[in-house]
Amino acid sequence: MSLGSDDVTAPHGRLTRMPLREQAVGVLRDMVVSGVLGPGDRINEADLASQLGISRGPLREAIQRLGAEGFVEFRQNRGAFVRSLSPEDVRHMYEVRELIEVKAASLAAQNATEEGVEEMRRLIAATDEVLRTDTTGAYPTEYDLHALVLELSGNPQLQRIGTDLQVQVRLARVRSGRSPERAREALTEHLQIISAIADRDPRRAGREMRAHLRRALDTLTA
DSSP states (O other): OOOOSSEEEOGGGOEEEOOHHHHHHHHHHHHHHTTSSOTTOBOOHHHHHHHHTOOHHHHHHHHHHHHHHTSEEEETTTEEEEOOOOHHHHHHHHHHHHHHHHHHHHHHHHHOOHHHHHHHHHHHHHHHHHHTTOOSOOOTTHHHHHHHHHHHTTOHHHHHHHHHHHHHHHHHHHHHOOOHHHHHHHHHHHHHHHHHHHTTOHHHHHHHHHHHHHHHHHHHHO
């Protein structure tokens, strides 16, 4: 893998100009989230710089960014390591997530457009299709769905905080994985959330989101 000097292919095949630092941030984040770099792994700057075809300066800046996002921790005289989340770390994360996303679901029930509701239904339909044959517990649209609920809340500050938190939620998922059974349960829970939002029932939407997040936490800390 080698990063271009500035040009990078964006979604839908368009070219955009992005600093090497930003490209490296995206690549490293994907390596952590996908498990290529696992919890507790040391980040070898020399190897990664060679692999990505960039100098160590932009790479160091990218690693610092991942540290600020909570993906990486720095140990004195030892370097940077992929952060290992303890069950307590995950519980604390989900306490905050519950505060944010329960409110977002309630607001979405008040503010979501019909187009937004239909987009949620499309995401669920796509996931249902995958889960009919998948045996790995994959849930390809989970983060998209939660991101959409945050967006449909109509509160940009809530969306920003919730989006930042999703980054660490993905790190927690790497730690634990997910069973096919839990993936199907999550799909049902998401359907209940969407139903409440579509029915314009803020209280029920918040209640269903809270129940969903608490079940997810139980799975992650089991």
